Amino acid sequence: MTTDVTIIGAGLGGLTLARVLHLHGIPATVYEAEPSPTARSQGGLLDIHDYNGQLAIQAADLIDEFGAIVLDGRQAMRILDTDGTVLFDKSDDGTGGRPEVQRGELRQILLDSLPPGTVRWGRKVTRTRALGEGRHEVVFADGRSVVTGLLVGADGAWSRVRPLLTAAEPAYTGRSVVETYLYDAATRHPATAKAVGAGSMMVPAPHREIFVHRERDDTLHAYAGLSVPQDWFAAVDFSDPAAAAARIAAEFAGWAPELTALITATDTAPVLRSLHALPAGTRWDRVPGVTLLGDAAHLAAPNGEGANLAMLDGAELGRALAARPGDTEAALAAYEQAMFERALEFAETPGSDPGESTVHDLVAAFTRHEQP
Numbered sequence: 001m002t003t004d005v006t007i008i009g010a011g012l013g014g015l016t017l018a019r020v021l022h023l024h025g026i027p028a029t030v031y032e033a034e035p036s037p038t039a040r041s042q043g044g045l046l047d048i049h050d051y052n053g054q055l056a057i058q059a060a061d062l063i064d065e066f067g068a069i070v071l072d073g074r075q076a077m078r079i080l081d082t083d084g085t086v087l088f089d090k091s092d093d094g095t096g097g098r099p100e101v102q103r104g105e106l107r108q109i110l111l112d113s114l115p116p117g118t119v120r121w122g123r124k125v126t127r128t129r130a131l132g133e134g135r136h137e138v139v140f141a142d143g144r145s146v147v148t149g150l151l152v153g154a155d156g157a158w159s160r161v162r163p164l165l166t167a168a169e170p171a172y173t174g175r176s177v178v179e180t181y182l183y184d185a186a187t188r189h190p191a192t193a194k195a196v197g198a199g200s201m202m203v204p205a206p207h208r209e210i211f212v213h214r215e216r217d218d219t220l221h222a223y224a225g226l227s228v229p230q231d232w233f234a235a236v237d238f239s240d241p242a243a244a245a246a247r248i249a250a251e252f253a254g255w256a257p258e259l260t261a262l263i264t265a266t267d268t269a270p271v272l273r274s275l276h277a278l279p280a281g282t283r284w285d286r287v288p289g290v291t292l293l294g295d296a297a298h299l300a301a302p303n304g305e306g307a308n309l310a311m312l313d314g315a316e317l318g319r320a321l322a323a324r325p326g327d328t329e330a331a332l333a334a335y336e337q338a339m340f341e342r343a344l345e346f347a348e349t350p351g352s353d354p355g356e357s358t359v360h361d362l363v364a365a366f367t368r369h370e371q372p
Contacts, residue, residue: 005321006031006138006148008161010119012103013294013310014154015110018118019060020318030114031138031146033124033155037111042104044221045074045200045213046307050097052342053308059315065109066101071216074100076199084195084256092199100199102216103307125160134289134329136164150321150328151290154314157276159296165284170276172230173301177211177223177273178248180266185220189265191258196220203259208251210259222262223273224248233272241269277301280347283340291332293317298343305346313339 005021007014010032018028034040048054048066057066075098079088111119124141128151131137136151153161157170185193195201196212203210207227215221226232226248238244248270249263263270278299291297294310317335324331 004148005029005150005152006146007152007154008125008138008159009154009156009294009296010034010037010107010111010121011154011156011294011310012107012110012307013314014152015107015114015119016056016060016311016314017152017154017293017318018314019062019110019113020315021321022114022118023061024318024322026318026322028118029146030119031123031125031140032119032121035122037108037119037121042102042107044103045071045100045215046103046106047075047098047100047304048106048311049305049308052305052312056308056311056315059319060110060113062109062113065113066106069101069105069109070096070099071101074199074214076197078195078197078199078201080195080201080203080259082203082205082252082255082259084258089197100213125155128161128164130164130287130290136290149289152317153290153292153296154294154310156295157299159292161290162292162296164290165287165292166282168278168282170278170299173275173277174229175225175227175275175301176230176233177225177275178244178263179271179273180222180224180245180263181268182220182222182262182265183218183267185214185218187218189220189258189261192220192261192265193218195256195258203255210252210255210262212262220262222266224252224263226251230274233274236272238270238272241266244270275301277347281340281344283336286329286333286336288329291317291336293339297339298347300343300347303346309343309346312342 005028007018007028007030010030014030018030021028057063073092075092077090081087125138126141127139129137135149137145137147139145153159182189196214199214201212209225212220212222236244236247245263245266249260252260293313320331320335
């Protein structure tokens with residue numbers, strides 16, 4: 001394959017693609033808006049599934065490196081009622097079906113696996129345009145530009161590459177989460193740490209929920225979710241962290257104090273994350289020389305599959321290109337067909353929005369899942 005490959009976005013999907021291409025002797029360049037690999041926190045824990053994310057890790061030949069960053073015991077899961085009663089409690093069974101890793105550490109092993117200079121940092125894309133015959137121009141905020149024979153948009157929810165393929169745009173899902181952290185939890189917040197348990201904890205209720213991961217170094221990383229319009233959050237003064245935390249916590253009045261402490265006792269300023277999604281089933285006709293992967297292609301409400309799908313997209317695209325060195329368009333067509341079907345299947349995963357469901361609905365679903 002002689003066509004140059006330009007990847008926009010150094011997230012997990014884009015880096016997996018670059019790694020798989022590298023293993024097959026196909027050079028690629030990744031352009032990333034962030035100025036450096038450490039420019040910002042890369043988020044919390046990810047459970048990497050044996051039916052998609054781990055397949056991508058295998059394709060990238062990084063199984064040993066992945067195993068070294070797995071956090072033991074974090075597959076444990078609890079569901080609590082709002083009064084703190086434990087309704088479902090599953091320990092980590094050690095099977096490795098959904099091991100938890102820190103997103104930043106996973107990204108780093110992918111970065112370390114690439115030849116120096118593969119990622120060009122501080123290259124924020126401002127626009128893209130088709131030049132004809134499958135070639136595209138990418139223009140960056142610093143005035144520089146590149147022309148490429150194969151452009152891959154791995155640039156997330158607000159992709160600058162997506163408009164080359166479809167007019168679909170993300171829409172607000174009706175739900176947002178507020179992100180908080182409690183450090184040294186066992187020492188400083190023992191009741192909350194006990195409630196969370198060894199791994200993850202969920203407390204669902206109609207139109208609101210709290211979800212928590214126990215991360216490395218005894219850190220509790222929490223998300224308080226509310227199904228309210230974006231205008232509601234516009235009235236919350238997030239420039240005053242204490243006032244914002246109190247306002248969010250007020251929506252959980254009557255919940256057990258060890259649960260609301262995940263909001264009121266946060267060691268960091270609460271961060272609002274508005275959740276958006278592309279229309280389920282978004283697809284496009286084949287356009288020569290360009291494609292998408294991950295959230296750029298199939299952004300969905302959080303359901304535990306996003307990072308896994310992005311990595312599998314990257315791996316499958318890389319393998320499709322390597323398998324058809326003389327026919328890039330056939331490779332892209334095969335990749336997109338499988339990706340569309342895979343994305344639609346997981347976009348329909350139940351339980352991604354609390355809505356009118358109750359904690360007992362969720363417990364019943366988990367219990368059914370655990371039965372042989």
